[in-house]
Amino acid sequence: MNAVIPRPARQATATGGELPVAGPWRIRAADGRLAAVAGTVRALLEPHLRDRLLPPDADGGATGSGPATLTLALDEEPRAPHRTTVGISPRGAAEPVDESYRLTVTERGITCRAVTPEGVFRAAATAIQLLTTSAARILCQELTDAPHYAxxxxxxxxxxxxxxxxxxxxxxxxxxxxxxxxxxxxxxxxxxxxxQLPAAPELTAPRGDGAxxxxxxxxxxxxxxxxxxxxxxxxxxxxxxxxxxxxxxxxxxxxxxxxxxxxxxxxxxxxxxxxxxxxxxxxVVAAILADVCRLTAGPxxxxxxxxxxxxxxxxxxxxxxxxxxxxxxxxxxxxxxxxxxxxxxxxxxxxxxxxxxxxxxxxxxxxxxxxxxxxxxxxxxxxxxxxxxxxxxxxxxxxxxxxxxxxxxxxxxxxxxxxxxxxxxxxxxxxxxxxxxxxxxxxxxxxxxxxxxxxxxxxxxxxxxxxxxxxxxxxxxxxxxxxxxxxxxxxxxxxxxxxxxxxxxxxxxxxxxxxxxxxxxxxxxxxxxxxxxxxxxx
Missing domain, CATH: 3.20.20.80 (Glycosidases)
Known part of the structure; x- marks a missing residue:
């Protein structure tokens, strides 16, 4: 079994194949729109793979013999999520963002696919868990998943x-x-x-005793x-x-x-x-909240x-x-x-x-x-x-x-x-x-x-x-x-x-x-x- 949390909605295990974990790894963005996501995934992986994570200039090229590859890819066509997502999008979207994903483990690496960068990133979080919580090898398998709550x-x-x-x-x-x-x-x-708020500097000024x-x-x-x-x-x-x-x-x-x-x-x-x-x-409160709203990027x-x-x-x-x-x-x-x-x-x-x-x-x-x-x-x-x-x-x-x-x-x-x-x-x-x-x-x-x-x-x-x-x-x-x-x-x-x-x-x-x-x-x-x-x- 894998130890992914949250537990994916569907898991299909291929027969006979395994992916070694211990060797070197590279991260490849199959789409230029995922370059920033790849950089973030690299930063999250570094505490776990350390010197087994190859530098960015080794990420290019197709998967072949040698290092295993964590590939990030966008699907061309929308895919129906396996759960119905309900709730409010914290990003302010009228409808919840599609975070559904498909993750495939082969003997050469892991591929994370989704319609959106968010979905690709959720798949990558699953991949990081697989690499960290597995022993020497990961069974070849396909996981598909989507959230219930937005x-x-x-x-x-x-x-x-x-x-x-x-x-x-x-x-x-x-x-x-x-x-x-x-x-x-x-x-x-x-x-x-x-x-700190420009409209109310006294809120974060030193205390009366200078502390x-x-x-x-x-x-x-x-x-x-x-x-x-x-x-x-x-x-x-x-x-x-x-x-x-x-x-x-x-x-x-x-x-x-x-x-x-x-x-x-x-x-x-x-x-x-x-x-x-x-x-x-x-x-006073109006000035405070106006500053907080101005400084806040989210909705x-x-x-x-x-x-x-x-x-x-x-x-x-x-x-x-x-x-x-x-x-x-x-x-x-x-x-x-x-x-x-x-x-x-x-x-x-x-x-x-x-x-x-x-x-x-x-x-x-x-x-x-x-x-x-x-x-x-x-x-x-x-x-x-x-x-x-x-x-x-x-x-x-x-x-x-x-x-x-x-x-x-x-x-x-x-x-x-x-x-x-x-x-x-x-x-x-x-x-x-x-x-x-x-x-x-x-x-x-x-x-x-x-x-x-x-x-x-x-x-x-x-x-x-x-x-x-x-x-x-x-x-x-x-x-x-x-x-x-x-x-x-x-x-x-x-x-x-x-x-x-x-x-x-x-x-x-x-x-x-x-x-x-x-x-x-x-x-x-x-x-x-x-x-x-x-x-x-x-």
Missing amino acids: WRGLMVDPARGYLTPGELRRVIDLAALYKLNVLHLHLTDNEGWRL PREYYTTEDYRALQEYAAERFVTVVPEIDLPGHCAALREAMPGLPAAPAPEGLAGRFPFVPPLDLADPGTRD FVHIGGDEAVGMTADGFALAIRELRALVRASGRRPLAWQESSRAGIAPDDIAQFWVDVPMMDLPDTEEELADRPELLAAGHTLEFIKALKAFFAPADHDLARIVQGGGRVLLSPQSHLYLDRPYAHEVTPAHQVEAGARLGFRTYRSGGVRHTADWNPAAHAVPDERIAGVEATLFGESVGGFDDLTTLLLPRMVSVAETAWTGRQPEWEGHRTRLARHAQLWEERGLAYLASTEIPWP
Whole structure:
């Protein structure tokens, strides 16, 4: 068997032939339109083949005896995909881009064919996996495949756990190797503001004590988007408003607080959300979003809209409508977390579903709370938990609001796709107990790789035509460095990538066996991972 993830839709194995892996390899673009794709594929292959990858000037010519060849070719005629692709194209196309491909392994090399450069690149990602996860030889075979969901995303959170531009490039490479095509950057939150904006230089200016801030310059951001585009990954920035705004308030003091519900003051601490009914605040936010939209090459800008604690329902609805309008006025398409549905939903709106009260898995009694050491360690009392449930109660109806309003749902349920969930102690190997105990958002119940892999998009009863796509998220509260990030991502991100591509959860026994052979790929790329005891590692 091959160990490709996501598992291809169809596989036909030829009789008797094998392709040796160990010798030298060259990359050949059979069509001049694929020259740039060939260069990107070469860059992705280098950590694995190293000096066995021949230099570009050896790529020309037809395949013959000697080096094996990875050939990239465009089909002349469109080919029907083997799955029906649904959802929103992250590149803004009216219809999903054709990413279907055909990959052929012969005794002389691997050929990647598709109608579009995107499809050729997805085939090349499959070829890289075959070369990395196979032993000495690959059986001659033909694979044909296409995605189910057009939007297949990963969100990371540099606002809380800063990642350098170089580290984000490594995340993009990892995403591309598993056919994810969106990198959602949570750029702002209470803990930090990470994007330099000409209209608001104070957001990234040194702090009052002279301490520098960590952020992406406008040139960093442009270069990162170009790097992602070469790998057919779209960058979606998130400016989280009107709540989660402590970093903005620190840099721009004096903005008035949004009107709060009666009886809330003094009960629980919260950062006052922004009041978008205030003309001065609206002007500040308008300048910020205009800059973000101008700097963003892709068609989408995420406006946040989650957890606006300390804001009336009317004030929140007004804020969401203003934020959407400001993004649209700058020529970009807004999306927001599911709470935005409470401001109304239209067919052009996308809302990211992440939570309902049952999914939060919170206790109802003191006895149940006593059995949840992670909640006790976080200082949660039953009074606080009851208030939390009351605050999130409207979330139980957000999904229905989105669907009934004709909008699209981006599926990111906290229960399975939040990859900041701690790993369960019982699946953590002895040599990673410290990391397992430290990493993850500590108020979540812990889980394993199988827990993530068992998620089924159909469980939410959202019609396929109303689903924008699938996106895993990893918030950065516990991320202290790049190794922490990848340990939380791997292996679980790979399981989400399988589900996002195929439209259904993988069959566990086969999936875990294939996962085991991907450790070599991660190690060759210098990526830390959790060696879960659920997986039969070599």
